[in-house]
Amino acid sequence: MAKSVFTGVRISGVAGAVPKATVNNLTDHHFCSAEDRKKIVALTKVLSYRKAPPEICASDLCFAAAEALLAGLGRRPEEIDAIVFATITPDYRVPSTAPVLQHRLKCRTTVIAYDISMGCSGYVVGLYNACSLIKGAGLKRVLLLSGDTQSKLCHDQDKNVVFLLGDGGTATLLEADAGAGDIVVEVMTDGGRFQSLYVPAGGFRQPSTEATRQVREQPDGGMRSEDHLYMNGMEIFKFSVTDVVKTVADFMEAEKLTPGDVGHLFLHQANGFMNDKIARKLKFPPEQVPYTIEFYGNTGSASIPLTMAHHFSQQGSAAKVRCLLSGFGVGLSWGVATMVLDGVYAPPIVELA
Amino acid sequence: METDGTVAMDEKIRELFATLLQVAPELIDDQTSPASLERWDSMQHMIVVSGFEEEFGVDLDPEEAVEMFKDFATFKRILRRRMGSGR
Numbered sequence: 001m002a003k004s005v006f007t008g009v010r011i012s013g014v015a016g017a018v019p020k021a022t023v024n025n026l027t028d029h030h031f032c033s034a035e036d037r038k039k040i041v042a043l044t045k046v047l048s049y050r051k052a053p054p055e056i057c058a059s060d061l062c063f064a065a066a067e068a069l070l071a072g073l074g075r076r077p078e079e080i081d082a083i084v085f086a087t088i089t090p091d092y093r094v095p096s097t098a099p100v101l102q103h104r105l106k107c108r109t110t111v112i113a114y115d116i117s118m119g120c121s122g123y124v125v126g127l128y129n130a131c132s133l134i135k136g137a138g139l140k141r142v143l144l145l146s147g148d149t150q151s152k153l154c155h156d157q158d159k160n161v162v163f164l165l166g167d168g169g170t171a172t173l174l175e176a177d178a179g180a181g182d183i184v185v186e187v188m189t190d191g192g193r194f195q196s197l198y199v200p201a202g203g204f205r206q207p208s209t210e211a212t213r214q215v216r217e218q219p220d221g222g223m224r225s226e227d228h229l230y231m232n233g234m235e236i237f238k239f240s241v242t243d244v245v246k247t248v249a250d251f252m253e254a255e256k257l258t259p260g261d262v263g264h265l266f267l268h269q270a271n272g273f274m275n276d277k278i279a280r281k282l283k284f285p286p287e288q289v290p291y292t293i294e295f296y297g298n299t300g301s302a303s304i305p306l307t308m309a310h311h312f313s314q315q316g317s318a319a320k321v322r323c324l325l326s327g328f329g330v331g332l333s334w335g336v337a338t339m340v341l342d343g344v345y346a347p348p349i350v351e352l353a
Numbered sequence: 354m355e356t357d358g359t360v361a362m363d364e365k366i367r368e369l370f371a372t373l374l375q376v377a378p379e380l381i382d383d384q385t386s387p388a389s390l391e392r393w394d395s396m397q398h399m400i401v402v403s404g405f406e407e408e409f410g411v412d413l414d415p416e417e418a419v420e421m422f423k424d425f426a427t428f429k430r431i432l433r434r435r436m437g438s439g440r
Contacts, residue, residue, distance in 0.1 A: 035375065039400045160396060221394050233395030234422050241415030273399050277415045 003186035003251075006131035010180035012173045013345030015069035016309035017061040018050040018296060019167050020353040023151075025049075031157045031223075040163050045272025049166025049297030052149045056352060058089045059097045061169025061302075062145035063104055064350045065309075069171045070105075070143075072347045077106045081139035083113040084129050086122030086146040086301045088330060089153065090115055101145065112139075119197075120268045120329025121187070122146050122301030123170075124337050127325075128185045130174045144172040148300030153199060155215060155224035161231050164271055166297030170305035186251055187335040190243070196235040197330045201226035236329075240274055244328040245281045251336045252282075252324070259284045262338075263321035264311070268328055269293040269303040278326075300329070312346035319343050359433075366405075366429050373397075373404040383426035398422050411435050 023029075025041050025048060032040070041047055052061070062085065070077065083105070085098040092100075098113035107113075112133070118125045123146045130142040147169030154161045201212035212226035224230065252258070259265075265284045267275050272293055279289045290311040292303075299306055304325050320342045328334035371378040374392050387393045393401075402418045405411070413421075413435060421428040 040396060043396075043400050043403055160394070163396075221391055234398065234419065237395065237399070237415070238419045241419070245415075273403060277418075280412070281415065 002128070002188070003184070004128065004131070006135045006183045006185070008176060008178050008180050009131050009134050009183050010175050010177035011183075011339065011341055011344055012175050013069050013073050014170065014172045014305050014309045014312070015065040015072070015347050015350070016168060016170045016302065016306040017064035017068070017350035017352055018169075018306070019052040019056055019061070020351045021051050021053060022048050023051045023166070025163050029162060032159060043271070043273050044163060045291065045293050046164055046297045047294050049151075049295070049299075050168065051151045052167040056149070057091050058087045058147040058149045058167070058169050059085070059091050059101055061149070061167065061352060062147040062171055063101060063169075064352050065147075065169050066101075066105055066143060066145060066171035068347045068350050069173060069345070073173060073345055075141070075173065078108050080105070080107045080111060080141050080143050082111055082130070082133050082142040083107065084116060084126050084133070084142060084144050085114070086116040086118050086126040086144070087148055088117060088119040088122075088300065089149045098145075105143075118331065118333055119148060119300045120270070120298075120303065121327040121331060121333040121335050123304045124185060124325060124327040124335030125187055125333065126301070127174075127183065127337050128187055128335070130172075131183055131185065134174060134176050140176045142174045144174060146170050146172070146305055147302040150229070150298070150300045153229040155222075155228045157223040158228065160220060160222045160233055161229055164298045165229075166299050168296055168299035168302035168306045170302045170309060172305055181340050183337065183339040184255060185335065185337040186247070188243070188247055188333070190332045193235065193239065193332045194330075196232045196239065196332060197230070199227065199229050237274055239332055240270060240328055241277050241281065244326060244334050245278055247334060248282055248324070248326050248336050251338075255338060257324065257338065259288065261322060262288065262324045264323045265289045266304050266307050266323060266325045268326065269296065269298050269307060270328070271298065301327075306349070309346045310349055312344055313348050317341070317343050317346060362433065363429060366432060367425075369405065369408060370401060370425065370428070373401045381425055383429070384424060386424040387422060395422070405432060409436060
C-alpha cells in the first residue's frame with residue numbers, strides 16, 4: 001500500500017505561472033452554439049483558461065514559477081538537491097525535461113533530476129517522490145515542478161475537452177526541517193482503466209502515422225484524431241465521484257480528520273459540477289474548497305499547486321493551516337495528501353507572454 | 354399502475370429533458386439512450402442532470418447521475434425515486 005508518513009519535511013513555498021493568452025469559453029469556440037457555450041460554462045464553471053502559444057511549453061511555465069519562488073524565498077539554485085518534474089507534456093520524447101530544467105535553472109550537476117509522467121495526480125505523486133528523496137535519501141531541498149500544456153493535446157473542436165483544459169506550471173520547494181510536522185501521502189493506481197483518458201497514438205505502442213493524424217468526428221461526437229487526447233467523460237466522472245471520494249473519505253477516517261479539522265481542501269480542478277459533487281460528498285462547505293477553475297480551467301498536474309499559489313498569494317499565507325489535497329486523472333491514478341502549512345510563501349501568479 | 358398524476362409527471366420530465374438537450378420531445382421515449390441519441394453525450398448529460406436538480410430542487414447523488422446515463426427509462430425511474438413519488 002503506497003501510503004507513507006513523512007515527518008520532518010516542510011513545504012516552504014509554492015508558485016504558479018500561466019500563459020498570458022486567454023481563451024473565453026463564452027465568446028470563443030464558435031463550432032458550438034452560444035446557448036451550448038453558456039450552458040457548458042454554467043455547468044463546468046470554466047469561464048476562461050490560459051492557452052500557451054506554440055513556443056511555450058510546460059517547462060517554460062514551471063521555470064518561470066521556479067525563478068519567482070527561489071528569488072522570493074532567497075534560495076540560490078545551487079542549494080537545490082533534486083528536481084522532480086511532473087508532467088504529461090514534456091519538451092521532448094527523449095530526454096526527460098527535468099535535466100533541461102536543471103541546466104536552465106543553473107542548478108548543480110550533482111542534482112538528481114527526473115520526470116514523472118503523471119497528469120492530474122502528478123502533484124500528489126510528486127509530493128510522494130519529493131518527500132521520499134528527503135526522508136529516504138537524506139536530501140535537503142527538492143524542487144517539485146508540476147505543470148502541463150494540455151491545450152496542446154486537444155483538438156480545438158473536441159467539445160468533450162476543449163472547454164476544460166488549460167495550461168499552467170508551478171514550482172514547490174520542499175525542505176528537510178526537523179521541526180516540521182507530518183506530510184501524509186497516499187497514492188492509488190488502476191491501469192485497467194487507462195483508456196478512459198489517453199492519447200491513443202504517438203507513442204511506441206502505436207506510433208503516429210498519417211492515418212492516426214486524420215481528424216474526424218468520433219463516435220462520442222468529438223472532433224479529433226488518434227493523436228489527440230480522448231476522454232470518456234462519464235467514466236471519469238464515475239471514477240472521480242466514487243473511487244476518489246472513497247479514497248479521500250477512508251484516508252480522512254484513518255487520519256482522524258473531519259472537515260472541521262481542515263482549513264482548505266485543494267482538489268484537482270477537474271470541472272465545477274464534478275468538484276461540487278465531490279466536496280458535498282465529503283461534507284466540505286464551499287468556503288473551505290478554493291477554486292481557480294473559473295479562470296485557469298483544468299491545468300492537469302498544475303491545478304492543485306496553482307490553486308494553492310493563487311489562494312495563498314491572494315489571501316495571504318495563514319500561520320498553520322491544515323490542508324487536504326487530492327489529485328486524480330490519467331492512469332488512472334489518484335492520490336490524497338495532508339499536511340499543516342505554516343506561513344507558506346506564495347508570490348503572485350506569473351504571466352508569460 | 355399509472356395514474357393521471359404519474360403520466361403528467363412523466364410528460365413533464367420528458368419535456369424538460371428534451372428542452373435541456375435542445376431536441377424535439379418526440380425524439381425521446383423510454384428506449385432513448387446515449388447510443389441512439391447523438392446529442393445525449395456526457396457533457397450534455399451533466400447539463401441535463403444539473404437542470405433537473407435546479408428545476409425540481411433535488412440533489413442527485415453522483416452514483417445516480419452516472420446510472421441515469423443508461424436510457425431515458427432509467428433516467429426517469431431514478432429521478433422519480435429521488436423525488437419520492439414512489440416509482
